[in-house]
Amino acid sequence: MIDARDVLTRAHREEWARVVATVAKRFGNLDTAEDAAAEAFATAAEHWPSDGIPPNPGAWLTTTATRKAIDRIRRESTRDARHREAQLVYDTEAEALGVINDDRLRLFFICCHPALGIEARVALTLRMVGGLSVPEIARAFLVQETTMGARITRAKAKIAAAGIPYRVPAADDVQRRVSGVLAVLYLIMNEGYLASGPDTAPVRDDLTGEAIRLTRLLHELLPEDGEVTGMLALMLLTDARRVARVSSAGELVPLADQDRGQWSAAQISEGHALVRERLASGMAPGRYQLLAAINAVHTDGDAPDWAQIVALYDQLVELDSSPIVRLNRAIAVGERDGLDVGLAQIDTLNDKLQQYHPYHAARADFLRRMGRAPASRAAYEAAIGLAGNTAEVAFLTRRRDEVGE
Amino acid sequence: MQYLVNVIDSRSESGTAEEAVAIDAFNEKLQAGGHWVFAAGLADPTTSTLVDGRGAEPVFSDGPFVEAKEWAAGFWIIEAPDLDVALKLMAEGSRACNRRLEVRPVLSPPA
Numbered sequence: 104m105i106d107a108r109d110v111l112t113r114a115h116r117e118e119w120a121r122v123v124a125t126v127a128k129r130f131g132n133l134d135t136a137e138d139a140a141a142e143a144f145a146t147a148a149e150h151w152p153s154d155g156i157p158p159n160p161g162a163w164l165t166t167t168a169t170r171k172a173i174d175r176i177r178r179e180s181t182r183d184a185r186h187r188e189a190q191l192v193y194d195t196e197a198e199a200l201g202v203i204n205d206d207r208l209r210l211f212f213i214c215c216h217p218a219l220g221i222e223a224r225v226a227l228t229l230r231m232v233g234g235l236s237v238p239e240i241a242r243a244f245l246v247q248e249t250t251m252g253a254r255i256t257r258a259k260a261k262i263a264a265a266g267i268p269y270r271v272p273a274a275d276d277v278q279r280r281v282s283g284v285l286a287v288l289y290l291i292m293n294e295g296y297l298a299s300g301p302d303t304a305p306v307r308d309d310l311t312g313e314a315i316r317l318t319r320l321l322h323e324l325l326p327e328d329g330e331v332t333g334m335l336a337l338m339l340l341t342d343a344r345r346v347a348r349v350s351s352a353g354e355l356v357p358l359a360d361q362d363r364g365q366w367s368a369a370q371i372s373e374g375h376a377l378v379r380e381r382l383a384s385g386m387a388p389g390r391y392q393l394l395a396a397i398n399a400v401h402t403d404g405d406a407p408d409w410a411q412i413v414a415l416y417d418q419l420v421e422l423d424s425s426p427i428v429r430l431n432r433a434i435a436v437g438e439r440d441g442l443d444v445g446l447a448q449i450d451t452l453n454d455k456l457q458q459y460h461p462y463h464a465a466r467a468d469f470l471r472r473m474g475r476a477p478a479s480r481a482a483y484e485a486a487i488g489l490a491g492n493t494a495e496v497a498f499l500t501r502r503r504d505e506v507g508e
Numbered sequence: 509m510q511y512l513v514n515v516i517d518s519r520s521e522s523g524t525a526e527e528a529v530a531i532d533a534f535n536e537k538l539q540a541g542g543h544w545v546f547a548a549g550l551a552d553p554t555t556s557t558l559v560d561g562r563g564a565e566p567v568f569s570d571g572p573f574v575e576a577k578e579w580a581a582g583f584w585i586i587e588a589p590d591l592d593v594a595l596k597l598m599a600e601g602s603r604a605c606n607r608r609l610e611v612r613p614v615l616s617p618p619a
Contacts, residue, residue, distance in 0.1 A: 216591075218591060218595070264613055265591050265613045266509050266588075266589075266590040266591045266594070266613060267590070267591045267592070268589075268590035268591065268592050270590075270592070272592065276592075276596075
């Protein structure tokens with residue numbers, strides 16, 4: 104027998120964004136759409152277990168949400184003027200060429216609009232597209248529920264008052280706006296993968312799972328976009344190592360020491376396939392595709408091919424010559440050409456990366472392997488002082504203690 | 509909808525002749541596209557006067573009402589169907605006047 108709760112959980116995961124997006128389009132208001140979707144799912148939770156599961160749960164939910172929205176608007180008809188004021192600008196004219204005309208895509212773009220603060224973009228995306236509840240999002244970002252609720256309410260109010268449109272951007276803007284959506288998804292992933300804070304679990308698989316799910320949806324909507332494909336591959340190849348990345352003692356395990364048997368073979372094979380797909384396209388890769396390719400090399404065979412990794416970082420530096428990219432390239436150069444060569448390159452970044460703990464951690468590791476104990480110890484101290492992730496602090500502390508004086 | 513666009517500046521009367529030419533060209537484009545409502549440059553904030561007419565007698569005093577490192581050196585009011593259109597236009601406006609801009613929605617009149 105099919106359990107109605109399982110079906111409902113699945114429908115929530117798969118249909119929430121579509122229900123919100125459809126109602127938002129019809130009624131021109133995100134607030135109405137969010138409330139109506141929540142009411143529709145509550146009604147389903149009440150009726151499905153006793154009345155049975157409708158043949159098409161998605162359609163049932165959309166229809167129910169639409170009715171709920173109409174009820175709500177009737178109830179609030181006295182506030183007609185206010186409602187009209189909060190209408191989303193919805194464009195029914197021709198959309199950007201080659202872009203899928205899907206309301207969920209509009210939902211992504213409106214939630215990740217650059218006119219909203221980055222924290223609001225993250226919260227709104229998780230709520231409207233991801234369907235997470237306000238308490239869930241508040242817990243994920245370690246803020247009070249009321250604070251998170253206010254953040255989402257303010258963002259919706261700004262969308263309505265400032266006239267942020269519910270639209271797929273024009274062709275000449277779409278790439279930049281997709282980058283904006285990807286930046287939000289990457290932030291969610293990294294908050295899960297590199298969780299910071301003394302009382303936080305070192306890896307937050309609720310957030311990494313959500314980031315992957317949202318990116319998968321975006322990839323479904325924009326299958327031809329190389330950077331979206333690259334981002335999905337990057338997340339899969341990163342998340343594949345999640346279990347192996349933290350030891351049973353709660354300590355970070357560096358890539359080279361991880362038990363590869365613990366990696367998720369399914370995620371790695373999917374990630375590799377996506378990277379191969381982009382390579383086969385013959386198009387110049389963007390930033391996320393290069394990062395995905397680097398992770399593909401790291402997860403291929405028994406030991407990474409450092410020459411290939413350096414070559415990929417060379418391409419990445421062309422696109423983004425930030426000190427962090429140069430640090431990662433210098434580390435790869437050290438592995439390829441010798442630790443002293445790498446260290447010399449790392450040291451050139453001293454002024455720019457003083458406050459960046461991976462800089463000190465990389466120096467500490469190179470100095471330790473070169474037998475320069477006192478300098479290594481000092482670098483570990485600096486890294487520990489700046490690192491926020493509990494597993495990373497535990498790992499760095501043990502290494503520092505092993506180095507000795 | 510209408511948007512007020514403030515031109516952000518930190519130096520008094522610092523506009524140049526080249527900027528003025530570029531702004532004129534941009535304004536013509538706004539007018540041609542039906543986006544133009546109004547625009548003007550503003551004198552330095554130190555020239556402003558505060559008015560308080562709430563009491564029995566009006567009180568006048570030396571302005572500005574907020575001392576700030578940056579202020580509005582001018583403004584546009586534009587007409588645009590939505591924020592994306594407004595932002596795209598004003599990205600050009602920012603380039604023309606060589607200043608950062610603040611785009612702020614004007615409240616629509618009560619229905």
